[in-house]
Amino acid sequence: MSLSNLSVKALLVLGICLVGRRSLASASEPPKKIAVIGAGIGGSSAAYFLRQEFGPSVKIDVYEAGTVGGRTATENVKGHDYEIGAAVIHPLNLHLKHFVETLGLSPRAEVKTKMAIFNGKELTFEESDWFIVNFIRMLWRYGFNSFRKPGWVEGILGKFMSIYQYQKLGYSFSSVEQLLHAVDADKLLNQTLEEAMLADGFSQVFINDIVTPNTRINFGLNAGLNAFVGVVSLADGTSGLWTVEGGNKRMSAGLLELSKAELIQARVISLKTSPSKSGAAANLYEVNYVGDSGSSHSLYDIVIIATPLHKGLSDISFSGFSPPIPSHFPGNFQQIVNTLVLGKLNMSYLGTDQKASDFLMSDILTTDNKALPFNSLASVGPVKVPQGYALPPASESKVWKMFSARPLSEEALGAIFESREGVWVKPWLAYPSYTPPLRRTPPFVLHDRLFYVNAIEWAASCMEMSAVSARNVALLAYNRWHGQTHKIDQEDLHTRLRGEL
Template structure:
C-alpha cells in the first residue's frame, strides 16, 4: 500500500500525466496570404491564464511554425498585484537561516506533472522533494494509522488493517490513469469538457458519487473512510458522498511530492514572462462587450472596459477565472454557463509549539508531518507542519471548514508567536456530472407502439432534460465565438497541472482560429 502524500494539505494535488510531444511542424497557409495579427485579452493571471498565454505564444513561434510572424499580441489583465491566482506563498524569517516560504494554497505537485516540472526546469527553478514526510490519520480521539519511517512496515500495517483493499484500488487507479495518459499524446483540441471526458473514458467514473463507486468495486468501507475519504476531505473539502469518483481517484494518485523553493507561483510567473504578453496588474475588468461586426461575415470583436473606465478592443477573449467570482458584466449573449459552487476553506497558520497532550502523545518531536482526519468528531480537517524553525518552533497550517476559534488554538498549542488566517474559495465542489450519451436517441414510434405514446413522450422529455442538464453542467470551452473559458475544465478536476492542461487546450483552439488552417500535427501528411 502506498499512502505517501495522500494529501499534502491544500495541494492542488495530483497528477497523472505523461510528457507530451507537441510535434507541431507547421501546416502551410496559402503562399500569398499573410495571417493578420490578432489581439488577445486574457482575464486572470493564475495557472490557467498564464499557461494559455505561454502555450499560445509557443504555438505561434518557430519551430512550431515555419516562418516567424507576429500572429497574436497578448494582454493579461489581473485584478491583484501578483501572479499565480490561487497558488500563493508567504515568507517566514528563520533565525540564522535563509528565509522560508509557506504555500497558502496549491502546496505540491508531483513528478508526473510534466507541464509544471518541465517548465520549472526550463526556468532554472530549484525543485525540492518532500519524500521524507510522514502521515497520520486522526479520528478525533486517537490515531487510527501512523506511517512508519520504514516503508515495508507501513505496508504491513496497512495490510493488517485494510486487507487487500489498497491493491484493489491500485488496479482501478491504473485503469483510470491509463485513460488519462492518452490525453497527453493526442494532438486534438476539445471544444467541450464532455468531449474531452468521453474521448478518454472519464465520463462514467465522473458521473457517480465516490461512496457508491467504491462499494460497487468491492473496496471495503473501512479503507474507503480511513484513506480515500481522508484524501478527499483535505484535497477538496468533500466527503465520499459529496464528490464524484474521478476526483477521489485523482487524489489517490499522488506520489513523489515536489515544491519549488521560494514558492510554486514562480512557475506561473515564468510562464507569463516566456509568453511575451503585456501584463496589467491591479487592473479589474468591469465589462466585456461584443461589438457588431464591421461587415457581413466578419468575425466579432470585443470591447474590454476596466473599472477605471479605460477601453480597449480585442479580437479574442480568454476568461481564466471562475466566472461567478469575477463580477464582470459579460455582454456577450452567452448561453447559460454551468453553476459551479466553490468550497470555502479556512487556512490558519500558527508559529509556535504544538501541544502533544492534545494528541495523547509523549512529545511533539515525534509528531508526523501531516495529521489528516476522518469524517468524525475531529475539530479540523488537517494539521500540517510547514517549516521547522531553528529556534525549535514550527509553522503549522490548519485546514478547516470554518474559522478556527481561539479555544481550539489554546488546546492545540502550548504557545503561539503569531497566527495568520486566510479564507478563500479554494476548489470547486466536484459533484457527479450527468453522462452525455450520443447513442441514446429514442427510436421513432411504430404503429404497434402507439399505445405506449404517453410513456414514450414522458421518456423523451426526461431524456431531453437530462441532455440539457449534462450540457450545462459540462460547459463549453468556447462559450461564444471568440470567447474561451479555461475554467470550464474545473467541474471535471481541479489541480495546478490540469489548469495548465486546460490552458493548453484553449491555446490550441485559438491557434486554429488565428491561423485559419489545419496545423501539421492534426493533418495526415507531415511536412
C-alpha cells in the first residue's frame, strides 16, 4: 500500500509512533563523556561499572594526582614489596572476588599466622596450634561469647549481602542511609559496637579483651566506635582472609585497563556547571585541572568524585551549583601511621620469658591502654611469596608492621626492638573518625549528574565498601540519565522482589 492511500487516521497513528520512537531513541542515547576523579579502588571500580552500564561508546576519563591504587599501596623493603595500605579481603567480598577473577589475578599464597593479645605489660592470650587448646582457653575465660561472635557477625553481614542482589537487578540508592536501610543495617550507625553487643548478651570482659583489640588494629578505636563499622572490623578478624598476589593495588590498575578509561595524571582543582552548546536542557560539567603540562579543562555529561571531600585530602572547589556544594564536608579523618621495621623483636618488651627462637606469634593485638605507643604489631610477609613460605621466628630479623596514632619515637622503637636494619614510615588520613551518633552522611548525589563514591566511608571504610558504593553510583548515574526513577530508593525491596530474588 502506498502512502497516498493511507487514511488520515493511519498517518496520524504512524506519525505518533515515529515521534514516540524518536523521543525514546533520544532519551536512551548514552552520555558522550564521563569523568571519574580518583583512581583508588573506588574510582577504578566506578570506571569499570560505568563501562558496564553505559557501553563501549562513552569516553571515560579518570583523573589521578598521585599513584593509581590510592590507599592500596606497597612499600619496598630490601627488594621486596609489602602491603602498607588496605591489606585484606574477606571471603564474602563478592565485588573484589569478581575483580580478581575477571582480571586473572590470584590470591597470595597463604602464610600461617598466630595471634596474641598484649595489654602493655604482658601477653594475656596466645593462640595455640591446637584447636582444642584454644577452645578450652576461650571457654574457660569468656564462656560461649567467642563462639557466638562469628554467628552474630554473619547474621548482620547476611542481611547486608542482599545489596549484591539489588545491584544485580539495577537498583540504586541516593544516600548511605537509604542503602543501609534497604539491608536493615541503618540502626547500627547510631549506636556503638559495645552497646549493640551488650544488648545481645556479650560480656563486658569479652568486649574489652577480645573485641577491642580487633577494632584497634582495623580502625584505631575501642568498641565505642559505631556498630556497623565495628561489625566490618570483626569480619576482618575471621578466618579465610586473603590478599592479592603482587599487591592489592593491582586491582585498580587492572580495572582501569579493563574499563578502557583514559588515565589523566593531574590534580582536579574545581568543578562548575557549563551551558550545553547543543542547546540541550541539561548543562555540562567543566572539570578544571593542573598537570605536568599546566592548567586545562574538559566538559563532561556526568562526573563521579571518588576521593574524600575532606580537609587535608582534597581541595576541589565548586561554583555555579544550587544549592552550593562544600569543598569539605564536616567531620574528621583519622590519622594512622603505618610503620615497617626490619629488625629483631625485644622479647622483654612483651613481658615474656620465652626464647625468641620459640616465639612464633605473628599478630600482636592490644587492649585499650593509652600508654601503649601502637595499636598493633604484626610480622608480615611480602606481597609475593613462594608456596610453602613461613614467617621466621622472632630470633631472626624480619619485617614488622605497626599501626599507631602518631609517629613512633626513637625511644619507643628502641624499646620494642632489640636491633633494627631499617624503618619505613607511611602516615595515612586513613578513614573517618567513627564516633556515634552519626548525624548525617554526605550524599551520593551532589547535583543532577554529579555523584560522590566516598560518601560510603562514613558508614565503614574498606575496599569492598568502596566497590559497593562505586556500583551504586554507576547505577544511580545510569538510572537518573535514563529517567528510571522506579530503580532508585525503593522501599521494601526484599519483600517486593522476593519472587525475583
